[in-house]
Amino acid sequence: MVFKRYVEVGRVVLVNYGPDAGKLATIIDIVDQNKCLIDGPSTGVARQVIPYGRIALTDLTVKISRNARQKSLTAAWTEADVLAKWESSSWAKKLAAKKKRASLNDFDRFKVMVARKQKSSIIAKKMKEIAA
Amino acid sequence: MAPQLKVIGNVGPKKATGAVATGKYYPADDIKTPLKSRKAKKNAPKVRSSITPGTVLILLAGRFRGKRVVALKVLESGLVLVSGPYKVNGVPLRRVSPAYVIATSTKVDVSSVDVSSFTDAYFARAKSSEEEEFFAGDAPKPAIVSDERKADQKKVDAALLKAVESVPMLKAYLGAKFSLRNNDKPHKMIF
Numbered sequence: 566m567v568f569k570r571y572v573e574v575g576r577v578v579l580v581n582y583g584p585d586a587g588k589l590a591t592i593i594d595i596v597d598q599n600k601c602l603i604d605g606p607s608t609g610v611a612r613q614v615i616p617y618g619r620i621a622l623t624d625l626t627v628k629i630s631r632n633a634r635q636k637s638l639t640a641a642w643t644e645a646d647v648l649a650k651w652e653s654s655s656w657a658k659k660l661a662a663k664k665k666r667a668s669l670n671d672f673d674r675f676k677v678m679v680a681r682k683q684k685s686s687i688i689a690k691k692m693k694e695i696a697a
Numbered sequence: 698m699a700p701q702l703k704v705i706g707n708v709g710p711k712k713a714t715g716a717v718a719t720g721k722y723y724p725a726d727d728i729k730t731p732l733k734s735r736k737a738k739k740n741a742p743k744v745r746s747s748i749t750p751g752t753v754l755i756l757l758a759g760r761f762r763g764k765r766v767v768a769l770k771v772l773e774s775g776l777v778l779v780s781g782p783y784k785v786n787g788v789p790l791r792r793v794s795p796a797y798v799i800a801t802s803t804k805v806d807v808s809s810v811d812v813s814s815f816t817d818a819y820f821a822r823a824k825s826s827e828e829e830e831f832f833a834g835d836a837p838k839p840a841i842v843s844d845e846r847k848a849d850q851k852k853v854d855a856a857l858l859k860a861v862e863s864v865p866m867l868k869a870y871l872g873a874k875f876s877l878r879n880n881d882k883p884h885k886m887i888f
Contacts, residue, residue, distance in 0.1 A: 675869075675870045
């Protein structure tokens with residue numbers, strides 16, 4: 566099994582747990598086998614040591630040197646256009662859809678139900694046409 | 698002679714005017730305070746802040762359980778006056794207990810609906826003598842809806858229906874019943 570995403574300086578990570586859950590950050594430095602130093606000035610994550618169990622590695626990296634200053638980090642993020650690339654990834658889209666579904670109120674859920682029925686009736690009609 | 702000695706210059710702490718004076722000087726007669734009344738005080742009915750005129754409610758118990766209904770007014774007894782509208786889901790002008798209701802966040806504009814004439818007295822049951830009822834037997838009596846109720850229902854629903862139809866899909870929403878489906882987690886659902 567080959568690994569594709571490595572824990573390295575510059576790897577963009579998604580924080581899974583804790584007060585910053587759901588935010589992106591970058592690995593600035595590696596402390597030891599269990600924890601690393603992350604920072605996310607563009608997303609509001611304070612510079613902190615965090616165990617690997619609380620973060621998820623993404624496909625994105627930024628070109629920074631070890632222990633880069635927040636200013637150079639922000640510059641590297643805008644250069645690599647991390648936020649836009651992240652938002653266009655299917656991972657981020659799935660997270661957003663999950664969040665939207667959880668925030669629907671009863672009326673919204675009714676509208677979704679009606680829309681799904683309309684969609685399936687259009688598909689069923691087309692299938693009937695094709696089958697005939 | 699004045700009840701208090703005239704003091705020349707600043708002597709001692711300043712006394713509040715009108716209050717019973719502390720210290721050596723106090724009025725000769727007792728000041729009468731009225732005894733605490735033991736009558737139960739009636740306050741304005743307190744109902745959840747989520748239930749306001751125009752809120753869509755989901756009825757959880759009773760004859761119309763599962764129906765989505767528009768709240769019109771909070772009555773003096775604390776019950777909520779509600780209407781289907783009748784044409785949409787068959788729920789008439791009715792009182793409903795706020796404890797058996799889920800208040801959704803959907804609101805209808807009911808400012809044009811006049812419900813000022815409805816009070817708890819309007820819904821009070823007509824008194825029939827005990828003997829009559831006892832001799833009548835257990836057969837279910839057919840519900841007789843008075844013409845007054847029908848007329849009031851029509852009046853209220855005319856204005857209410859206009860408000861409901863102005864919002865897309867709201868009429869169909871009110872006509873549909875609420876139920877829990879598989880994978881629904883009511884403690885996590887936002888209403």
